[in-house]
Amino acid sequence: MESSQAESRPSVTLGVALILVAAFFIVFAKDIPRVGLAGDADPGPRAFPLAMAIVVAAGGLIELIRAAMSLRQTRGTRSHVSESTGAKNIASARTSYKNFALLTGATFVYLVALSWLGFQISTLLFSSAVLSWLGARWWSALLAGLMIVIVVRVLFVGLFHVQLPVGVFNLTF
Amino acid sequence: MLLEILKPAVLVPWLLGMVFGVFVGATPGLTATMAVALIVPISFYLEPNAGLALIIGVSFTAIFAGDIPATYLRIPGTPASAAATLDGNELAKRGRGELALMIDLICSCLGGLIGVGILILIARPLARFALHFSNFEYFWLGILGLSLSALVSRGNTVRGVVAAALGILISTVGRDILSNVPRYSFGNVELLNGLDFIPVMIGLFGFAEVLRNVTTDQSMSAPAIRTRETVTAKESIREVWKHKWLVLRSALLGTGIGALPGAGADIAAWGAYGLAKVTSREPEKFGTGTIEGVIAPTSANNAAVAGAWIPALVFGIPGDAVTAIVLGAMMMYNITPGPQLFENGTQVYAIFLIAFVTQLLLLPAGFLGIKAFHWILRLPRRLILTAVMVFSVVGSFAIRNTLFDVYVMFAFGVIGFFLEAKKVPLAPVILGLILGDMIEKKLRAGLISSSGDITPMFTRPICVALVSLLVIAMVVVPATRWAMARRQAN
Numbered sequence: 001m002e003s004s005q006a007e008s009r010p011s012v013t014l015g016v017a018l019i020l021v022a023a024f025f026i027v028f029a030k031d032i033p034r035v036g037l038a039g040d041a042d043p044g045p046r047a048f049p050l051a052m053a054i055v056v057a058a059g060g061l062i063e064l065i066r067a068a069m070s071l072r073q074t075r076g077t078r079s080h081v082s083e084s085t086g087a088k089n090i091a092s093a094r095t096s097y098k099n100f101a102l103l104t105g106a107t108f109v110y111l112v113a114l115s116w117l118g119f120q121i122s123t124l125l126f127s128s129a130v131l132s133w134l135g136a137r138w139w140s141a142l143l144a145g146l147m148i149v150i151v152v153r154v155l156f157v158g159l160f161h162v163q164l165p166v167g168v169f170n171l172t173f
Numbered sequence: 174m175l176l177e178i179l180k181p182a183v184l185v186p187w188l189l190g191m192v193f194g195v196f197v198g199a200t201p202g203l204t205a206t207m208a209v210a211l212i213v214p215i216s217f218y219l220e221p222n223a224g225l226a227l228i229i230g231v232s233f234t235a236i237f238a239g240d241i242p243a244t245y246l247r248i249p250g251t252p253a254s255a256a257a258t259l260d261g262n263e264l265a266k267r268g269r270g271e272l273a274l275m276i277d278l279i280c281s282c283l284g285g286l287i288g289v290g291i292l293i294l295i296a297r298p299l300a301r302f303a304l305h306f307s308n309f310e311y312f313w314l315g316i317l318g319l320s321l322s323a324l325v326s327r328g329n330t331v332r333g334v335v336a337a338a339l340g341i342l343i344s345t346v347g348r349d350i351l352s353n354v355p356r357y358s359f360g361n362v363e364l365l366n367g368l369d370f371i372p373v374m375i376g377l378f379g380f381a382e383v384l385r386n387v388t389t390d391q392s393m394s395a396p397a398i399r400t401r402e403t404v405t406a407k408e409s410i411r412e413v414w415k416h417k418w419l420v421l422r423s424a425l426l427g428t429g430i431g432a433l434p435g436a437g438a439d440i441a442a443w444g445a446y447g448l449a450k451v452t453s454r455e456p457e458k459f460g461t462g463t464i465e466g467v468i469a470p471t472s473a474n475n476a477a478v479a480g481a482w483i484p485a486l487v488f489g490i491p492g493d494a495v496t497a498i499v500l501g502a503m504m505m506y507n508i509t510p511g512p513q514l515f516e517n518g519t520q521v522y523a524i525f526l527i528a529f530v531t532q533l534l535l536l537p538a539g540f541l542g543i544k545a546f547h548w549i550l551r552l553p554r555r556l557i558l559t560a561v562m563v564f565s566v567v568g569s570f571a572i573r574n575t576l577f578d579v580y581v582m583f584a585f586g587v588i589g590f591f592l593e594a595k596k597v598p599l600a601p602v603i604l605g606l607i608l609g610d611m612i613e614k615k616l617r618a619g620l621i622s623s624s625g626d627i628t629p630m631f632t633r634p635i636c637v638a639l640v641s642l643l644v645i646a647m648v649v650v651p652a653t654r655w656a657m658a659r660r661q662a663n
Contacts, residue, residue: 013595032356033354036617042351049356052339099388100387131555134555152567
């Protein structure tokens with residue numbers, strides 16, 4: 001339970017994100033007709049998303065309140081973390097953000113490339129690049145990338161008859 | 174009759190079908206429904222017993238096989254495996270993945286055997302009971318299943334409830350199921366069809382996990398999973414025997430829930446997990462890699478597959494999508510479900526026998542699947558992560574052959590990473606997405622049929638029972654947590 005409580009530390013970011021998501025669904029619910037089938041008996045297609053959005057917003061608000069209360073409790077308490085540990089944590093966090101941004105960016109480029117270059121080429125390039133970035137030698141990364149393409153091709157195209165993107169070059173090998 | 178179904182002309186396609194079921198079920202993006210749908214055309218070239226054995230074998234095996242990537246990679250192969258992910262994956266991280274899966278396999282077999290046994294004994298009376306379920310009963314059943322997943326997830330209960338609400342909210346994107354009006358589609362044709370739960374599931378559990386791996390300090394050349402000593406069957410059987418009553422209870426619950434049309438193995442798995450947690454002596458260990466957390470959902474989900482056959486055979490009402498496809502195939506063999514099926518005993522007993530023997534054949538087929546994946550996951554972590562990413566992309570694409578689903582997977586991967594970083598449980602999100610449509614439809618249809626009167630929601634006997642269970646769960650779970658917190662503080 002202690003670890004569970006530590007894991008549930010209130011987060012302002014989460015609270016704000018939940019409220020924003022809820023606000024999005026509430027605002028755009030205006031485009032949904034209020035009345036459904038059978039007149040007043042049916043709550044209508046708007047009711048359910050609104051109700052769930054309110055639950056999400058309430059959750060976000062609770063999160064913000066908990067965060068405010070937590071901040072008040074810890075105000076004035078000095079952190080006894082040493083400078084070197086603090087610097088290490090910051091460096092580690094920066095690396096994490098960098099890795100997250102790199103992989104997310106590379107994946108997005110891969111997804112866009114799928115429709116242009118087709119599955120085979122884009123997957124080979126993406127796999128090789130990611131494997132190299134994660135520490136594999138270039139030739140090993142290329143080989144592994146090729147194996148991944150072949151396995152997926154045999155499985156999904158050969159066995160399950162899934163039509164993978166062929167791209168503008170219409171590559172079907 | 175046993176000799177009839179064990180002859181090579183039936184046994185060979187049966188076993189091959191089960192290997193196929195393991196393969197498909199264990200591949201993220203490919204579901205048990207897809208496995209059965211793909212095998213049906215092949216079954217038409219076989220004699221009726223062989224065709225039925227092939228289809229039934231695939232359906233049961235694919236459900237079990239979804240637990241393999243759930244355990245090793247934290248990507249449920251099927252929605253019913255999401256509950257098994259919680260503790261199975263934690264065990265895998267500690268190098269006990271094979272133990273978890275061996276226990277899973279034995280429990281799936283036992284759960285299936287118990288489910289089929291109940292099917293044989295009480296198919297008729299149970300299906301009659303299911304007829305008493307109106308829209309309101311289904312509504313409360315959905316809410317109960319969702320609430321249990323929110324309440325029993327690790328961490329803050331409020332976040333669990335919010336996660337479930339988020340899942341339901343996402344399910345409202347697309348056409349309204351009753352009035353067909355577009356909701357949150359913004360004129361986009363893809364959004365008009367709604368968000369498929371498979372890409373969302375792959376994103377939340379697959380891509381998000383890859384992101385988490387590359388942002389934490391882990392060696393990329395080390396194997397993807399740590400393995401300890403080889404697990405013996407004896408050890409697995411001993412663990413299952415220690416929790417035999419849990420297996421029985423979960424299988425019974427799974428069969429009962431599976432017998433309700435539309436309920437499905439996923440609700441059964443979560444229901445069993447939730448019940449196991451609230452009745453456990455150590456509920457705080459659930460989610461950290463407890464054996465009970467593996468036994469409960471895995472016993473229930475295969476039992477639910479058997480349970481789904483009850484309304485299917487007796488009334489021709491399929492319990493889930495897989496059973497619906499199988500019923501269609503049965504009609505091609507001139508086997509018409511309904512009361513008359515039980516008057517001519519031969520056909521129905523052949524089906525019972527095939528379903529029963531399938532559970533036994535699940536053991537070798539599942540064992541091979543576990544060993545194959547175990548070998549695969551000894552490869553370097555970076556290779557597994559890259560392969561998972563590619564499979565996530567292709568698996569998402571394969572559902573509807575559209576890149577839109579791949580982008581959905583990507584978006585929910587980022588969202589899942591963020592939610593996990595903030596300790597918001599992901600499983601209730603998926604369950605909310607799956608059950609959201611059903612819950613809304615049943616509530617609104619119920620209110621339409623009662624002319625807006627909500628009284629039956631709280632006065633019908635089965636509704637009262639379900640609401641009571643819900644209230645008990647909402648009181649017992651937080652109270653248990655509070656009591657544990659006090660005990661630890663003292």
